[in-house]
Amino acid sequence: MRQQVFHRLFETIEKYGYARYDGPILEPAEIYEAKSGQEIADQQLYSLVDRGGRRLALRPEMTPSAARMIAGNAGKLQFPVRWYCNVNCHRYERPQRGRLREHWQINVDVFGSDSPNCEIEIFELIHDMMSALGATKDMWVLRASDRVILESILIDIVGVEREKLAPASSLIDRWAKVPRERLVADAEELGIDDKQFHRLEEVLQSGQDVLGEISPDALSRSNLATVLKGEAKDLVKFDPFIVRGLQYYTGTVFEVFDLHPDNTRSLFGGGRYSDLAGLFTTQRIPGIGFGMGDVTLHDFLSVHGLRPQPGAEVDAAVVPIDDSLMPECRELARRLRQEGVRTSVPIEPRKLGKELVRASQDGARVAVIVGVREWERDVVIVRDLVAQEQVEVPVAEFTQRVKAALQPA
């Protein structure tokens, strides 16, 4: 299932010119402790000490590995570069809806550019990827904010002190998750008084209109604000509550939400970082990207009835009437495979009827039946397993006949 779904996504991503990369699943533990945030480093890391005494961790996310590879190849790369990967990541946490300890993730990034063209491309790509899954626009929404806008709201409009920016951002991140009294109390600890809190509430709840209150300077520094003024504005909905926890985001942050009433959670998200690879190089490498996990995606496809049918393993089966004809069957199967037809032959001797049932269950729509007397006359039987009809066909013509029968009517 994941293979089929992900394959469609890879095709879509590659249509935009993204190159595929990969990296090791074990990395030095420090690279996560430095950048991935306290929750991951302290509680969710699968770490081990190898026989050489090195502290290693199973990657909980791909970004630090990508940063190391980008930094290591910075001399050879022509920025901006478009990269994507498909990797398995581990986080030690209680398995729950949408979160398992091992998950597969597609990461898509543009490295080496500050331009809002990146945002537009990434947003457009997300729309195409969702379409490739069969999702229509009523099923999901892309919401975004910008750390530049958030900063302007908190400092310029509400009056939060600059050094309290991080905890104040975290307050907004928790807005919908904790009771209002708790927010008020937490805000007070950050020096946000009642009046300021009301102002914050008012601003956040004005949604799109907040942008009218932001300083022109902040607006001009915000890639998201630029996107929202242009042709791509309908791809994304501004939402000041989008914060995202990971510390390396510095600009645009975005999340795709499922709109299904039973499953109104974030499906995936990403953001812009002004300097990804600071741990590995002095060259500033900005970028923007997102990671899309298989678990939440699977839930999304399930609730919307978009899960693909289990794949048919074969198109055709070549079956002998008598086991002594297995060499002939293998020869015919070989010819079909050369023509691109996925073809099976029996492994265990079995009655013809049973073998045809088995072939159908494996997805075969056509069977080639090889009989002793038929083979002597240089013919085989080509049977349409769906229509339940069969014809005798000269061996010289059987591949064409099978391929014709496999064509959609």
Place this chain on the structure above:
Amino acid sequence: MRQQVFHRLFETIEKYGYARYDGPILEPAEIYEAKSGQEIADQQLYSLVDRGGRRLALRPEMTPSAARMIAGNAGKLQFPVRWYCNVNCHRYERPQRGRLREHWQINVDVFGSDSPNCEIEIFELIHDMMSALGATKDMWVLRASDRVILESILIDIVGVEREKLAPASSLIDRWAKVPRERLVADAEELGIDDKQFHRLEEVLQSGQDVLGEISPDALSRSNLATVLKGEAKDLVKFDPFIVRGLQYYTGTVFEVFDLHPDNTRSLFGGGRYSDLAGLFTTQRIPGIGFGMGDVTLHDFLSVHGLRPQPGAEVDAAVVPIDDSLMPECRELARRLRQEGVRTSVPIEPRKLGKELVRASQDGARVAVIVGVREWERDVVIVRDLVAQEQVEVPVAEFTQRVKAALQPA
């Protein structure tokens, strides 16, 4: 590179009707300690204790996971089943030619059958996979033996005691790797006297002819002997020195060897097991399979000059004369992608000439150039980046024009 090569192999495997599966990279450490052999369990396992106190290991191989999945689904599966996977595995060892700590491996198995039809199919599939990589028959050879034959050589012909079968097999496994005096000494410890040792030497060195000396009973129990009598005999060369260390093999064992003089090592191999999933179910599940690793494969392709060229990321690029035309470029790129053309647009504003060089480097063979005055006249320029020729084309016709230019001449 690996993606391209492996993709060709997946296509070949799927033509035989194998279904793809996957499994977790972390498994309980015990499942390797029970079956993978002492060397892996004691020295090569990356293990860790999770926060729940469980001892886990990064899988060093896929077979035990496959066994668990097969056993867990045995009630639902219709045996025999054809399965394959592509997984990353870890072994802690000194990195050296052909061996790295993390490697990717394709595993291919038929589960649930004792029939020699399995051997024939697996051998044929290996031939097809090697062809798919561009390898010709002078580059490699498939050698096989059978534990049944080995047992008959050691017990019936040489006279080794049955309880010394395992160490005597290991002796043969080490035959080419240690000096003769060492073999003689080790043999003596196993109760093999000089005369018996000479007989063993004689038998092993007679190659294919050994089969003439094996008891009819052993021959009839050997799937490999059956294969060597039939139509598929040219797919494989009998070699009594093939032993393979992994303890679960009980019948046919085989290895593919590179024939290049600089790299005459085993590329990959596999074998037959009479009961794979004994640790997980009482149902006997026999089978046969092999694992093909990326590292040795990479070496093989390199020494034979078969490594594929780095892939071109895009087919076409849509480039504006002026950055203000980016929305139009994106719209044209969207139309090309809908037609299946991998298309990039610029991210950073750049001079046209530079952008065309960049597009060529990304693999684009065609550029669509959008100019202000041309756009007003509803035309664009379609430039063949290889032939360095360009024409003005009405926007309504540009997708056809680009697709025509991308056709191989």
